[in-house]
Amino acid sequence: MNITLYGLTAYDRSGKARWLLNELGIEHADYWLDRETREHEGEAFLKINPLGRSPAMQIEGKTIFESGAICAYLADRFIEGKMAPALSSPERLEYQQWMYFAAATVDSLVGRIMIIEDIPPGEVFQAKEAAFTSELTDACELLNDKLSKNDYLLASGFSAADICVSYHLYVLNLWPEVKVIVDRLPHLIAYLERVQKRPAAEKSKVFSFPT
Ligand SMILES: N[C@@H](CCC(=O)N[C@@H](CS)C(=O)NCC(=O)O)C(=O)O
Numbered sequence: 001m002n003i004t005l006y007g008l009t010a011y012d013r014s015g016k017a018r019w020l021l022n023e024l025g026i027e028h029a030d031y032w033l034d035r036e037t038r039e040h041e042g043e044a045f046l047k048i049n050p051l052g053r054s055p056a057m058q059i060e061g062k063t064i065f066e067s068g069a070i071c072a073y074l075a076d077r078f079i080e081g082k083m084a085p086a087l088s089s090p091e092r093l094e095y096q097q098w099m100y101f102a103a104a105t106v107d108s109l110v111g112r113i114m115i116i117e118d119i120p121p122g123e124v125f126q127a128k129e130a131a132f133t134s135e136l137t138d139a140c141e142l143l144n145d146k147l148s149k150n151d152y153l154l155a156s157g158f159s160a161a162d163i164c165v166s167y168h169l170y171v172l173n174l175w176p177e178v179k180v181i182v183d184r185l186p187h188l189i190a191y192l193e194r195v196q197k198r199p200a201a202e203k204s205k206v207f208s209f210p211t
Contacts, residue, residue, distance in 0.1 A: 003028035006048060006056040008035050013067035014055030015206030016167045020071050020160055022200035024081035068103040068164055075160035083160045091154050095161050098153045102164030105139055110172050136172075137181055143169070144185035151194060158198070166195040170207060 005021070005028050007014025021028050033039045033054060041052040049056035049065040056065040059077075064070055075084035085091040112132050119125040143165070152158045153165060170192055172178050182188055196207050 001026070002058070002060060004031050004058045005029070006031045006033055006040075006045070006054060006058075008033050008040060008054040010205035011207065011209045012054050013167075015204055016067050016163050017055055017057060017070045017074065019167075019201050019204040019206045020074050020083060020163050022203045023083055023158075023163070023198070024074065024078045026074070026078060026081075068099065068107075071160050071164055072099055083158075083163075085154070085156065085159070091156055095154060095159060098161035098165055101139075102161065102168055105135075106165060106168035106172060109136055109139065110168060113172070113175055113178070133177075133181070136178060140169075140181055140185055140188060143191070144188040147187040147191045151191070162195060166192060167206065170196075171209075174209065 003021070003026065005014055005017055007018070007030065009015075009032075010018070018028075018030070033045060039045055040049075040054060045056075046052055048058065048063050051065065053065070055067050055070060056063060057070050059073075064073060072084075075081070079086060085095050109132065112128075112135075116125065116128050116132055119128060146153060149155075152162050154161065169182075169188075173182050173192065182192075195201060201207060
């Protein structure tokens with residue numbers, strides 16, 4: 001099958017899709033967009049992703065963008081790879097919940113902290129920081145509790161939901177303000193370490209953020 005994955009780096013959001021393709025054992029071609037020349041904002045790439053962002057994917061002559069959508073599509077398209085429970089499975093409900101949670105809660109917290117860090121100290125900063133910390137703590141404690149029972153989010157084992165949630169959590173945890181909260185949650189720390197050791201994750205270099 002003809003699959004091309006467009007990305008800027010191994011560790012940007014395209015890394016989730018690359019990791020998933022490796023878990024599924026599906027061959028694909030990588031197209032690395034040149035950040036220096038801002039190729040992702042150029043005419044040719046805008047035809048693939050009109051938003052000019054990484055990632056995008058071409059599959060069987062069609063294109064798709066949004067990293068969460070790409071992962072959800074691949075996991076369902078190659079359902080035999082067991083990265084998503086079937087629609088009729090009782091676990092599907094929970095899987096779907098975590099897939100949306102990854103994008104709408106965890107990745108949105110990444111966007112929020114990037115905005116907050118640009119706000120000068122003062123009342124607005126304090127109010128936004130308090131709201132951020134409260135939402136972050138709730139999300140992390142929920143995950144920690146969940147992961148105290150199983151190694152992965154679903155009782156049946158690793159799935160695309162773990163790729164999406166753990167990737168965004170890992171990125172979020174790069175902020176020291178987040179790390180102090182995550183450091184108090186042993187099951188969450190163990191989970192982040194566990195996912196990074198998966199051969200498909202290592203192969204994709206998705207966690208190779210520059211230090
Ligand atoms: N919600 C989008 C976000 C896409 C996004 O912001 N991608 C970043 C890389 S992770 C990007 O292309 N940034 C442009 C740049 O760095 O210039 C998704 O999940 O695919």
